[in-house]
Amino acid sequence: MSLLSPSFYKHLLSNSTDLLSVMDENGKFRFLGDSIRSILGYDPEELVGKSVLDFIHAEDLPIALDSLRKVLGEDKMQVPPIRFKSKHKGWRWLSCTGTNFLHDPDIAGIITNSRDITETVEAESEKDLHQAYYISLFQEHPDAVFSIDRNGYFRTINKNFAIITGYSAKETLHQHFLKVIQPDEAAIAKAAFDLTLTGETFSNEIRIRDARGNKRLLNLSLLPVYINGRVEAVQGIAKDITELKRSQRLIKEQAKQLSNLVESITEPFFALNSEWRFTYVNKAFCSFVGENCDYFIGRIVWDVFKGIESSKFYSKCHEVAETNNTQYFEENYALNKDLTLRFSIFPSDGGIAVHFIDSTAQIAIQRELEKLSLVASKTSNGVVIMDATGKIEWVNDGFTRLTGFGKEEALGKIPSSFLQGRDTDPLTSLRVAEGYKNQRYFSEEIVNYRKCGEKYWVKVDVSPIKNATGDLINYIAIQTDITEKKKAEANQLKLTDDLYKHNLNLQQFTYMVSHNLRAPVANALGLSGLVKKLDKEAPQFATALDKLHTSISQLDGVIKDINSILSARDADKSLPREPVNLNKIIQEVLDSFVDELDEKEASVNLQVDGSFEMTSNRAYLYSIMYNLVSNAIKYKATNRQFELNISVIKDERGFVISVTDNGLGMDMQLVQSQLFQLYKRFHPNTHGKGVGLFLVKTQVEAIGGKIEVESAPDKGTTFKLLLGAKHV
Template sequence: MQRHSLEFYRSIVGNSMDLVSVIDAEGKFLFVGESVKTVLGYEVEELEGASAYSFIHPDDLPDVLATMAELLTSGKGKSALFRHKSRDKGWRWIECNATNMLENEHVQGIMTSSRDVTEARQLLYEKEYHQAYYESLFFEHPHAVFTLHTSGKFRQVNQHMETITGYSEHEALTISYSAMVHPDSLAAANEAFQKVLAGKALTVEICILTRAGEEKDITVSLMPVYFAGQLQGVQGIAKDITEANKAKRLIQEQAQQLNTILESITEPFYVLDSHWRFTFVSAAFASFMNRSREELTGQVIWELFPKGVSTRFYQVCQEVSRQKTAVHFEETFRTPYPCTLYFTLYPNKDGISVHFVDITQQKRTEREIEKLSFVASKTINGVVIMDPECRIEWVNDGFCRLTGYSREEVLGRVPSDFLQGTDTDPEVAKRIRSKYSSLQPFSEEVLNYKKCGEKLWFYIDVTPIFDQFGNLANYIALETDITEKKEAEVRLLKLADDLYKQNRDLQQFTYIISHNLRAPVANALGLAQLVQRLPKDAEPYDTALEKLHASVQELDAVIKDVNNVLSIRDSGRVSPRETVYLQEVCEEVLEQFAGELEHHHAQVNVAIDPAYWLSSIRAYLHNILHNLISNALKYKAEERTLELTIKAEQDARGYVLTVIDNGTGLEEHVVQHQLFQLYKRFHPNTHGKGIGLFLVKTQVEALGGKIKVESAPNQGTTFTIYLGAKNVQ
């Protein structure tokens, strides 16, 4: 082999693109190739004899020293990457390969071959830097980021993909995007994908189905991915906009509802911006101004209505715009026609909103009502003004005088709630409520009560009042005190009832005279004439005299009966009342019949609360029970033991006293009209005069009560006596 000269090797080393050098074990340069000037800018003489370590970046020196230590120990070649100071004070990245040739007699040092890799290192850094940015953008992006094959299958997804779709990374990488898209959005998704494959980046909004089958709205930004001029796939970013769409739809619905509400407002309404231009005009306002909405929208209100600047309305508009507070007020205008408007002005974000109501007719009505109220306050009758719910808005002094209530006590109350009471007829009250609901004028008589509890009869005349729209505005009631008239009617009815009873009594007395008195009188007259013709010592004379005496006795008994009836009727009206306990009277009467009841083995049941008492005539109650118990014994059934029940119960009007027996009974429908008449008897085989039940009925009515009877043959009889509330204390 040809051996080359030393100059040959020096030329090769000196012209090499790599820097060749030799350093000793301590790191001093023993030899430096000529290329050092090209690589680092130094002259050879500047480095030879200098320490190589002094030119290495302090941050890289520890690694270089460690590599050198390994090289000295192992004797094998080593590589190191470090920054070396250049002559212009900059740092260059050097890739150095070192070989331990300390034992080589020709070298006796460590040979290094170094290459400047600064540009390559910078390119690598930039690549890693951009890769880090890409990975951060891909994996740490707050939305779902993914890449697709040109076939549409997922190639890579970030962690947020599962949050939106419910598919894990592993599951997503096994399917195509079309598997997630809702059928209704599939056509739009496919079209967008094809456009991206054609090189167009775009954003599309679609609906997907999550792994659980839930529908979600998403917006997807898609872009093609190229490498080396070839389309490699598609990258996308998906954002869940389900809630945003819901909110958007809700806002749209609310906006539509608001617009519907504004359009449905029957009163005029409009909105002005900060430059006093109409931004919204309701149909009602356009109609009120007799202009179209297009004519008004966008126009400045003060230019359209220049006379408005001299009104209070103009001043209030300025105030609301400046102070941002709502204001309510009314103003009367003379043009184009006299009218009074009630305004509500309130600020909004960009201006003010105006709502007003034409209260012209209302003001007229109020003035009329004021006049009517003045007149009504002076009338002696009661005048009541009520709202549509019948709550009192105003009463005159006459009402206060009649009822005893002050105006403050009744305002806001419904008259029937505090005027009607216990004896107010429920049917009348119901009829009045019904007439109010009919919205027609009506009249009625009703029993009311004053504040002190005194009864007060009113004749009420009610008229409904309607506003200009036909809506019920008020009721006006005129109330006239007819208490005296009603009391007179009651007295007339009482008088008529008394006359009826007296007439009935006269009929009874006529019957007595024509039947019970006529016979004994006729007998007495005939016997008197006969006695006058008979000799006193003859036997027929004594017989005739005895018969005359019997006729006179019969006549006397009838007269006593008539006198008894009359005394009962008269004394019932004037006799003083006393406290009477029902059970106590009953026990007294039963005690009188104790022997007879025991003789007949009668079963007596008394069900009267010892606390039941009333203010009454004790003798009458005693006689009533005496007659009824006597009849129960007199007309008991022979074939069964007498069962007698006496009970008392309270009802709304007082007490109900009942006497029940299981005696022979009567054909009720046959005798019901004659049962309580004088001298009527229905058991010819039983001794009696036919006056007992007549006296019972007379005494019950004298106490202000009523009596009724229920009876059936061989079943028994029930007498029910109603004692009115005026007897109960």
């Protein structure tokens, strides 16, 4: 068969729907097929010599870099979809395959085959978006939403279905819908369901019985669900209108009561129609004016109160009639200038209604408050005067200096709505709210925020102000900045904590000196005495000198470790860390007990990979293992050979060091809560101070690890050290 001509391949590359290109190992284009014109709008010459990375979307660059790195080590790989900058169409999604031909002298590059999948990606994204909308609409719908199969069994329900009916998904799914229907309405519900299966929609009210046995009224809508032209399921939406119906009944009852209530209002009230004629007056108004109620009905208000055309009351009445906007104002009574009336005028049934109170006495109280305000304005503390609902009526200059909020910004607001913030304690906020609700004096310390966003501590003293009849009129709050006091308290707590930690460190180091130096010093003393008695020419003399040298070397190592730790502590640094070979340090600990282990004919089994190494504090690791081995020897059983097993395993979390003996053991139910406490001992017949395990736990936690214990009386004990691989 003859070879295809070069023109054939050129024609193939020019008309391919895929983009073929060749890049070097750095991602620079060496060749691009002509299809790049139709796919991305570039001429091949525009991109040759340029890096593909310059055209990749910033968010996709890590993918592109990782793919380029991987293809250099592989023959072929599929690159996840990435965005490539088009010349005229913005960003286009490409699906790429890279094949490594760098080793081929005829190509010496990476061949990429790219396909424009923008429409597919956008379609999938749009599909996911629609699916997300549907799921959100289904699950978050405020009403109960559900679906039922053709046989009448629930297939899906949303969370509000369970809230409304009281039945959980487990109790509902695959159950027949008649389970929740009120028995006397089962026939109606079944008929509605059958009607929906024919393709009709249903909407009506229906009663159910919830899981607690309570009757509830639902506004139910059923919709057919078509699949391939056939109704395969029914989707329903049920709105609980139990309370709505109850409210409607209450409204009717309350309307009747309101009619009686208006008649019994103790403050003056009357209504006027569009012709300014009285249509209603209550007894309080008649009593205020001094006329019989029948005198007013049907008469024009301006004929009854002559000569008030220049009053604010006259102009405000006409303004309400024209704009339908309620008006509130105060004015001296036209027929008695010594009285000040506070009016509320609002539109009502084509006319207006007027309500007013005699505020003369309240104004006098207000003037007294203004005098108090004058005094309050001169204090450095923040002073806030609020009305009976807790809204600010006045603040002093001290409040502005303290919070940064001006008077105009604070008026009409509740202090907590703009002064409290993220770090304000919710429980304190609740106590403040309760204090206002109880209308009693209260004092709280709370975190507030200045206008600039700065956090500060304030002591708030709130006093309610009541009139002679005991009715609440105002609140007065005094705010004192206690930020510096709180800082001093925090510093004191920190100082106390630092002192505690310092003393704990001193205790640890003291114990390390007394325990970790004890074995090598004792060995050195014993060997030095032995050396004096031996003949220098005797073989035992050289052996004793070697052991003496070993003990002194161990002593020197412990001293160096302790000095290193003390230096780090004095410099206020973290514990020094270095690479530690676990097998070597455990062997050093065992060497320090070699005489005792030999004397007790102990069976020691050490299972530690010689390559196990971790970055940690060497002195602490030595001290931990020393104490665990020492405890195992100290609490060995007398009726059997002493066995000591030490193993180290490694996993993705780090290292697990296990120290297991067959000694006396402990009853964990009895000692669990006290096991690692200072000066606690559990074998009174055995010598010890009860500080070893306390030190072990403290040191394990200091290097970022955990310790676990398993033990049983007369069975033995296992200590497990869980140490992280990197930062222990």
